[in-house]
Amino acid sequence: MRRGFLESTTMGFARAITRVMLSERTARQRGLLQSLDPRVRVVGLFALLLAATVSRRLSVIAAVLAVAIALAVFSRVSLFGLAKRVWLVVLAFTGVIALPAIFVTPGHPVAHLGNATITEQGLRAAALLVLRVETAVTFSTLLVLCTPWSHVLKALRALGLPREAISMLAMTYRYVFLLVETATQMLDSRRSRTVGVLPPAEQRRMAARTAGVLLSKSLATGNDVYLAMQSRGFQGEVQVLSTFSLTLWDYIALLLFLLAASVAMWMGR
Amino acid sequence: MPVLFELRDVCFAYDGVPALRGLSLDIARGERVALLGANGSGKSTLLRILDGLYPPAQGSVSFDGVTLTAERLQDDGFSLPFRRRVALVFQNPDVQLFNPTVWDEVAFAPLQLQWAKEEVVARVTDTLELLGISHLRERAPYRLSGGEKKRVALASVIVLDPEVLLLDEPTATLDPRSQSQVINLIQEWKGSAKTVISATHQLEIVEDIADRIFVLEEGGVAASGSTAEVLGNHELLLRANLVHAHRHSHGAVTHSHPHVHSHAKHEHES
Numbered sequence: 001m002r003r004g005f006l007e008s009t010t011m012g013f014a015r016a017i018t019r020v021m022l023s024e025r026t027a028r029q030r031g032l033l034q035s036l037d038p039r040v041r042v043v044g045l046f047a048l049l050l051a052a053t054v055s056r057r058l059s060v061i062a063a064v065l066a067v068a069i070a071l072a073v074f075s076r077v078s079l080f081g082l083a084k085r086v087w088l089v090v091l092a093f094t095g096v097i098a099l100p101a102i103f104v105t106p107g108h109p110v111a112h113l114g115n116a117t118i119t120e121q122g123l124r125a126a127a128l129l130v131l132r133v134e135t136a137v138t139f140s141t142l143l144v145l146c147t148p149w150s151h152v153l154k155a156l157r158a159l160g161l162p163r164e165a166i167s168m169l170a171m172t173y174r175y176v177f178l179l180v181e182t183a184t185q186m187l188d189s190r191r192s193r194t195v196g197v198l199p200p201a202e203q204r205r206m207a208a209r210t211a212g213v214l215l216s217k218s219l220a221t222g223n224d225v226y227l228a229m230q231s232r233g234f235q236g237e238v239q240v241l242s243t244f245s246l247t248l249w250d251y252i253a254l255l256l257f258l259l260a261a262s263v264a265m266w267m268g269r
Numbered sequence: 270m271p272v273l274f275e276l277r278d279v280c281f282a283y284d285g286v287p288a289l290r291g292l293s294l295d296i297a298r299g300e301r302v303a304l305l306g307a308n309g310s311g312k313s314t315l316l317r318i319l320d321g322l323y324p325p326a327q328g329s330v331s332f333d334g335v336t337l338t339a340e341r342l343q344d345d346g347f348s349l350p351f352r353r354r355v356a357l358v359f360q361n362p363d364v365q366l367f368n369p370t371v372w373d374e375v376a377f378a379p380l381q382l383q384w385a386k387e388e389v390v391a392r393v394t395d396t397l398e399l400l401g402i403s404h405l406r407e408r409a410p411y412r413l414s415g416g417e418k419k420r421v422a423l424a425s426v427i428v429l430d431p432e433v434l435l436l437d438e439p440t441a442t443l444d445p446r447s448q449s450q451v452i453n454l455i456q457e458w459k460g461s462a463k464t465v466i467s468a469t470h471q472l473e474i475v476e477d478i479a480d481r482i483f484v485l486e487e488g489g490v491a492a493s494g495s496t497a498e499v500l501g502n503h504e505l506l507l508r509a510n511l512v513h514a515h516r517h518s519h520g521a522v523t524h525s526h527p528h529v530h531s532h533a534k535h536e537h538e539s
Contacts, residue, residue: 148369178363181411224364227322231359232425233352233381235345240380 026145031075033146037250038155041147044257045139051261052135055268058124061131064264068138075146086141087134094133098126149173150240158244163236175225179218186210270297273433273464274319279328281314281488288314290488291328296466298432303479304468305499307510310485312468313360316435319466320357321348353382356426360437362418365425366410371402374410375424382429396428400454416447423454434458436467440474452477472500472511484509 027034033041052064072082103113107121143152157166190210198206274296281289289311296302304312317323318330324339331337332351341347356378359365368374375396379389397403400420405413410421419439426434439455440448455465455478467478475482475496482499484492486509492499499505506512 150373175367178367178411181363221364224359224361225367227317228359228365229367231320231322231352231357232378233349234377235348235381239383 026077027148027151029076031077031146033071033075033142035249036253037244037246038147038151039158039244040246040250040254040257041143042152042155042159044254044261045143047257047261048264049136049139051264051268052132052139055132055264056128057268058127058131060264060268061128061135064260065131065135065138067260068135068142072138072142075142077142077145082138082141086137090134090137091130094130098129101125101129148240154240154244157237166236175218175222178221178225179214182217182221183214186214270299272296273298273300273333274466275329275331276318277329279318279325279330281311281318281323281326283314288488289318289325292485292489293328294483294490294493296464299462299464301465301478301480302467303475303482303496304466304485305470305472305475305482305509305511306468306485307470310509311488312470312485313437314488315485316357316437316466316468319433320355320435321351322357349382352378353429354431355433355435356429356431357435358422358426358437358439360441362415362422363411365422366418369409370406371408371410371413371421371424372397372406374421375428378425378429392428392430396424400424400427416443416450419443419447419451420454423451427458431463433464433466436465436478438469438471439467439478440469440471448474470511472506475500484511 036044048064048067052061055061055064069079072079102118102122102125103116105119105122105125107119109117110120110123111118147155153166153169156169157163187210190206272295274294276295277293279289279292280287292311292315304315306312314323318325319332321330321332321337321342324337324342329336332355335341335347337351342351366374368377372393375393376389379392384392394403397406400423402417402420402424405417405421410418413421434455436455440451443451452474455467458465465478469475469478479496482494482496483490484499484505491509492502492505494502503512
């Protein structure tokens with residue numbers, strides 16, 4: 001059956017949510033990143049992400065991306081999954097933004113496309129942007145895939161993120177599943193009562209009405225979810241079973257992360 | 270029996286729409302109480318007030334001799350022991366189940382209350398066994414059936430072994446088998462002299478889960494008494510919209526009489 005924009009988007013969200021659930025399984029597997037203290041993971045991956053972002057040399061960013069790929073392999077993260085869900089998607093989005101740079105950046109011409117000229121500097125600028133974003137998103141994805149969400153929150157709290165911000169992130173994660181399920185049920189219910197194809201204007205009105213009702217429901221349900229958390233003792237501080245403690249291996253890993261990031265920043269300046 | 274909850278002239282409104290209007294009642298320690306009322310009579314609001322989630326706009330609520338105030342409930346010194354002693358199972362299990370796995374869900378409350386790691390592991394394991402859901406421990410709660418979700422929701426609070434269990438429509442929307450399982454669980458749990466306060470409009474389960482009933486009507490207590498007294502008062506039940514006059518025919522004779530209505534067990538044809 002052909003689905004409209006709203007339904008396709010909701011179904012897409014539902015699939016994404018399922019993937020998040022599967023990622024919790026990856027986070028509980030044995031692997032390189034999983035073996036490290038979550039605080040080391042957050043600091044180390046953020047340092048490498050920062051190095052990729054500030055570096056101006058393509059070769060250095062490519063080397064940092066290679067480190068990310070190696071970390072993925074040793075952490076038992078599927079490269080096929082990364083390519084399909086991260087690299088191709090980022091390439092599509094960033095590619096669109098980077099494309100004009102190929103033509104509008106002044107510099108040494110390397111090819112002509114009709115009246116437009118492709119310059120060496122333009123190609124370099126576009127490649128830099130795409131590679132930087134690919135690398136940054138890969139590190140963020142690795143952190144989320146290899147760390148249960150509750151541990152990410154606790155690590156961020158330990159690193160000084162305010163309690164309010166942590167509460168907001170915790171609520172978002174818990175609530176998004178429920179919101180997607182409600183939206184899916186609303187759309188199913190609407191489809192069961194719709195005969196034939198509605199004119200585009202009516203479809204737009206229907207979509208607007210659905211979005212409005214969903215917003216009202218979301219406010220009420222969001223409040224209930226928070227009350228349910230509060231009722232079971234949630235006070236804004238995330239508590240998890242594991243107590244974080246740094247081992248010698250954590251210190252070594254942290255040193256390696258920071259060393260690699262510093263070298264990348266120095267070489268890529 | 271000593272009074273555990275004491276409510277005096279409690280009022281509460283949602284954006285100006287009154288839900289409770291001057292409600293007063295006492296509930297003693299170890300009692301099994303049912304809050305009976307039609308939809309919108311204020312049952313769920315009352316449970317949330319008893320759980321300290323809503324502060325009353327007027328009036329007072331005290332638990333074990335201590336008045337529940339917003340300031341007191343924000344103080345960890347009071348709030349953590351209170352949450353340990355009083356637990357609420359929400360009507361909609363979906364709002365209560367927000368963790369990635371059933372195990373995490375059941376471990377949530379003990380972790381928030383900062384129990385020792387070994388104790389959390391032992392209690393979660395025992396509770397999952399008690400409720401017969403050990404096989405679901407790695408499953409995502411949002412993918413479970415309605416009956417399974419309800420059992421996980423119950424497990425997520427029973428794990429604390431609270432003194433008071435507040436249940437909002439404990440068997441609503443469940444099939445008869447799941448309904449019976451949940452009632453058995455409540456009865457078995459009650460065996461250890463706990464206070465159980467259930468909000469429901471399902472008359473057919475009340476005898477199984479309560480010894481005393483408060484009938485709520487338009488945000489106040491319309492009547493109270495023993496289960497037998499209240500269930501025997503058809504006029505009261507009719508007025509509170511808990512039963513309705515059912516018209517039917519026996520051959521050529523048509524007559525009507527008060528009728529207990531359960532959506533879970535049968536349907537009416539027009």
